[in-house]
Amino acid sequence: MTDAAGEDVSALDPSLRRLIEGLVEKSVADRLQPIQEQMATLRTRVESVESATLADRVSILVFSGEMDKLLAAFIVATGAAAMGTRVSMFFAFWGLAAIKKRRMFKGKPITEKMMAAMLPRSSRRLATSRMNMLGIGPVFFKRVMRKKNVQSLPEFVELARELGVRLVACRLSMEVMGIREAELLEAVEYGNVAVYLEDARDSRVTLFV
């Protein structure tokens, strides 16, 4: 065995050798430590950059409660899901109508009862944004759509659920409009603005419908 200068070190006293080895190990460890620290800092930075880049996701804030606008939102959502994209839909205010399965009066204070009476009974009973004509429009549109094999809104909601679209009902809207969980579909989650923003900030496509 020889050292860097080519001198034979095997002849060294074993205790001296141990001492030298110990010194070498310590100096290597001392030099490695700052490098390891830098690596750790870099790793956390890369992680934060990765989390900030936009993911292949779509998030839709569904505010409107008319059948035609909701159909547009669900066509985008189911289409994106079919293209392998993760989709979230947040239902606020009138948009809650899309995930409403029934109307309840029982146990609600008078103001909420009044509101319940004025709001659509379920996602099957929605007006259109144009040509509503006191409810004749939606009947006409539904008939035409059925004839042309276009799915109804409740069918689209079911398809979205099947395709794994995340459906989130806005708690604040429910509170304001006096809508109870029992009136909405079982498949929905509940959240507030932070839940929407968390998905929206990671999404390449965000829509307000």
Next chain:
Amino acid sequence: MSDRYLDCRGRPCPLPLVEISRAIKDMASGETLTVTAADRAFGADVKAWAKKTGHTLVEFVDGEVQRVVIRKT
């Protein structure tokens, strides 16, 4: 010969894409799926779908009825 066949004639948007993605899910890599549709926009739709999902469009025949062959990657 294609491994699978899907008839999407008379199925409006976005159902052809939904059905294609369902069919592809059950197929093995390298297998092909033939789809027929009757929609002027089907070609553009299925091209966008393939580009996004990474599967290969082997063949596309336009016309009154469109026919595509998709190979699962």
